[in-house]
Amino acid sequence: MNKTKSTFEFLECSYSEETFSIDKPQRLNPKNGKPLLARYNLDKAIKTFNKDSLKQRRRDMWKFEELLPVFHYENIVSLGEGDTPLFNLRNLEKYIGIDELFIKDESNNPTGSFKARGLSAAISKVKEYGIKGIVMPSAGNAAGAMSAYAAKSNLEAKVFMPKDAPIANKIECKAFGADLNLVDGFISDAGVESAKAADKYNLFDISTLKEPYRVEGKKTMGFEIIEQLNWKVPDVIVYPTGGGTGIVGIWKALEELETMGLIDDKKPRMVCVQAEGCAPLVDSFEKGERFAKPIKNPSTIAAGMRVPMAVGDFIIFDILRKSNGTALRISDKEMIEGVKLFSKKEGIFCAPEGGAVLSATIKLKDQGFINTSDKVVILNTGSAYKYLDSLQDYWDD
Numbered sequence: 001m002n003k004t005k006s007t008f009e010f011l012e013c014s015y016s017e018e019t020f021s022i023d024k025p026q027r028l029n030p031k032n033g034k035p036l037l038a039r040y041n042l043d044k045a046i047k048t049f050n051k052d053s054l055k056q057r058r059r060d061m062w063k064f065e066e067l068l069p070v071f072h073y074e075n076i077v078s079l080g081e082g083d084t085p086l087f088n089l090r091n092l093e094k095y096i097g098i099d100e101l102f103i104k105d106e107s108n109n110p111t112g113s114f115k116a117r118g119l120s121a122a123i124s125k126v127k128e129y130g131i132k133g134i135v136m137p138s139a140g141n142a143a144g145a146m147s148a149y150a151a152k153s154n155l156e157a158k159v160f161m162p163k164d165a166p167i168a169n170k171i172e173c174k175a176f177g178a179d180l181n182l183v184d185g186f187i188s189d190a191g192v193e194s195a196k197a198a199d200k201y202n203l204f205d206i207s208t209l210k211e212p213y214r215v216e217g218k219k220t221m222g223f224e225i226i227e228q229l230n231w232k233v234p235d236v237i238v239y240p241t242g243g244g245t246g247i248v249g250i251w252k253a254l255e256e257l258e259t260m261g262l263i264d265d266k267k268p269r270m271v272c273v274q275a276e277g278c279a280p281l282v283d284s285f286e287k288g289e290r291f292a293k294p295i296k297n298p299s300t301i302a303a304g305m306r307v308p309m310a311v312g313d314f315i316i317f318d319i320l321r322k323s324n325g326t327a328l329r330i331s332d333k334e335m336i337e338g339v340k341l342f343s344k345k346e347g348i349f350c351a352p353e354g355g356a357v358l359s360a361t362i363k364l365k366d367q368g369f370i371n372t373s374d375k376v377v378i379l380n381t382g383s384a385y386k387y388l389d390s391l392q393d394y395w396d397d
Contacts, residue, residue: 001072007041061220075128079110086228091345100375113382115145121217123149135203137190139303140169147176160190208243209311222253235374238271240353242307270325275300282327302352334359354380
């Protein structure tokens with residue numbers, strides 16, 4: 001088999017720093033239930049991972065192969081994920097009063113969301129380990145992406161999804177051949193059923209941050225942002241947060257780039273945006289707590305943000321504090337206003353999560369957290385076309 005340039009060496013507990021072997025599949029640290037993170041030989045990686053070499057490579061996230069966990073090209077399961085556009089929002093710059101405002105538009109990924117990155121990485125590693133079946137709970141977009149990549153790799157796939165998930169996600173799971181199971185309740189309830197199915201059918205559960213590899217795919221957003229900004233670090237990154245894999249991944253990418261000397265020690269102020277009806281991270285961050293408390297009855301139009309509990313809560317809090325960042329809530333009404341403003345000002349039909357970060361950016365500018373001279377990157381994690389059934393009531397005939 002043809003070897004990649006991966007320098008993946010071991011897994012490290014995000015809480016205790018205990019290390020684990022990569023010779024077999026791992027999920028959480030069995031001693032404390034905390035996420036494991038992939039670690040690489042960065043001294044070796046920098047020999048081939050540099051500004052010039054990256055220009056000559058394939059046009060997807062797997063160009064960053066030294067810092068991805070797959071050892072053989074034959075095991076990479078790709079549908080062309082990554083290499084999404086980053087561009088100036090010229091009209092919104094003037095409207096909000098920010099000199100440099102950029103969007104990283106993840107709706108251009110396969111299956112229409114950033115979830116493609118994490119599932120490509122996780123399922124590629126699943127394939128490399130020889131696992132034949134996978135299962136996961138999902139609020140919607142992750143299930144669609146998982147189903148697509150499972151189909152590509154001929155894996156058995158079971159999905160557990162809340163009954164009120166967007167219809168587009170339900171249809172795409174069925175189209176890709178996954179076994180879709182609808183659950184009364186929230187994604188946390190779907191998670192319980194997913195764990196039961198994993199044990200019953202001997203499937204590998206790839207829930208958010210409960211295995212080490214989805215975050216590795218998500219971190220390529222961070223690599224791309226820096227490369228697309230000509231290796232300059234922005235002042236602020238505003239990110240919609242449900243399970244939190246994306247914000248953890250972007251920060252991980254920045255730390256790896258800094259260690260390799262490709263960027264200096266400047267870090268962006270990271271902003272965690274949650275829905276007003278489901279904001280466990282914001283609630284606990286404001287109180288200075290180390291761990292978040294689950295939300296009992298989460299409610300929001302943004303399915304990807306309707307996550308009552310984040311496994312990586314303490315990791316996210318550390319990121320916000322280290323970066324002098326912040327966390328804030330956005331109401332569903334503000335999300336829709338953001339979606340409409342994106343559409344009318346920039347021609348981007350973003351998911352409610354994208355509307356949330358735009359409204360958050362306006363609010364942060366008004367509060368003085370964001371300055372006029374700041375270079376700001378906001379993330380749109382998916383396409384509004386996946387939410388048409390939820391959005392139709394917010395537009396006049």
